[in-house]
Amino acid sequence: NAGVTQTPKFQVLKTGQSMTLQCAQDMNHEYMSWYRQDPGMGLRLIHYSVGAGITDQGEVPNGYNVSRSTTEDFPLRLLSAAPSQTSVYFCASSPGGAGTQYFGPGTRLLVL
Amino acid sequence: QQPVQSPQAVILREGEDAVINCSSSKALYSVHWYRQKHGEAPVFLMILLKGGEQKGHEKISASFNEKKQQSSLYLTASQLSYSGTYFCGTEGGTSYGKLTFGQGTILTVHP
Numbered sequence: 380n381a382g383v384t385q386t387p388k389f390q391v392l393k394t395g396q397s398m399t400l401q402c403a404q405d406m407n408h409e410y411m412s413w414y415r416q417d418p419g420m421g422l423r424l425i426h427y428s429v430g431a432g433i434t435d436q437g438e439v440p441n442g443y444n445v446s447r448s449t450t451e452d453f454p455l456r457l458l459s460a461a462p463s464q465t466s467v468y469f470c471a472s473s474p475g476g477a478g479t480q481y482f483g484p485g486t487r488l489l490v491l
Numbered sequence: 492q493q494p495v496q497s498p499q500a501v502i503l504r505e506g507e508d509a510v511i512n513c514s515s516s517k518a519l520y521s522v523h524w525y526r527q528k529h530g531e532a533p534v535f536l537m538i539l540l541k542g543g544e545q546k547g548h549e550k551i552s553a554s555f556n557e558k559k560q561q562s563s564l565y566l567t568a569s570q571l572s573y574s575g576t577y578f579c580g581t582e583g584g585t586s587y588g589k590l591t592f593g594q595g596t597i598l599t600v601h602p
Contacts, residue, residue: 414592421493421578422533422592437589469532480523480580480590482532 381405383483385470391489392460400455400486402470410473411453412480415439415466422469428453460490492516494581496593503569503600511564511596513579522555522562523580523590526573533578536564566598574600 386401404411412427414437424437428447442464444456453472457464467487471480494515501509513522521540525533539555539562551573555562560583566573576597580590 412589419594421594422580424589424591427589438591479535479538480525480533481535484532 383470383472383481385468385483385486387486388484389487389489391491392457393491394460394462396460398457398460400457400468400470400488402453402455402483403451404453404470404472404481404483405451406472406474406481407450408472408474408481409450410475410478411447412437412471412473413443413445413453413455414469414471415464416469416485417466425455425468457488462490464488465490493591494579494593496577496579496596498596499594500597501599503598505571505600505602506568507600509566509569509598511566511577511579511598513562513564513581513593515560515581515583517560517581517583519555519557519560519581519583521582522553523582524553524562524564525578525580525592526575527578527595528575536577569598569600571600571602574598 383404409430413425414422423439426445428434434445467485469485470483497512524536527533541557550567553564576595578592578595580592
C-alpha cells in the first residue's frame, strides 16, 4: 500500500506558466482534497472531491482547477502561475466526510 | 472561518506537560488533531465528535466542548518526539464534510 502519492516533489515555474500537480491514492477513498500550506497560515483547502466526477471549491480556489475522473487520481492544475502561488501543496484522501485525512508527502512549488 | 489556536508556540523540557487550545466561532460537528514534523506531511492524531467526547492516544489526549466550540489537546510527560507543529481541523457550520485548519501551534521539547 503506497497510500497517497504526489508528484513532483519540487517544481520551479515562471510566472504565467501552467502545470499539473499529480495526486494518487490506492486506499479506495471517496474523498480527496488539495491544501496549500503557507507559513503562519496553517493548511487551507483549495478544492475537494467527494467521489469520481464530483468536485467543489474550498477556501482558496482561485487560480486552480481540478477534475476527478477516477477514484484514484485527483490532479490539481495551475492555469497561469503567479508568485502568490508559491507554497507547499498537500493532497489528502479520506474514507468519507471529514474523516481521517491521509496526507501525501507534499509538492513544494516556487513561482518566480 | 479559521479556528484559532493558542498558544502559537510553546517550549518544554522533557517530562513537562502542555495544553493546546482550539477555538471556533461556529457550531462544530467534529474536531481533528494532527501533528506535522518539519518538512513532512501532517499525521493524524485523533478525531473528536460532538458530545463532549474525550479521547486518548498514548500520553496525548483531547477534549471537545461543543457548547463552547472549543477543543483542547493535552500532552503529558512530553517526549522529544512530541516536537512539531500541531494543527486542529474543525468541521462545522455550513462546511459539513470539509475541514478548516487552525494556524498551528509549534511545540518544541528540549532534553
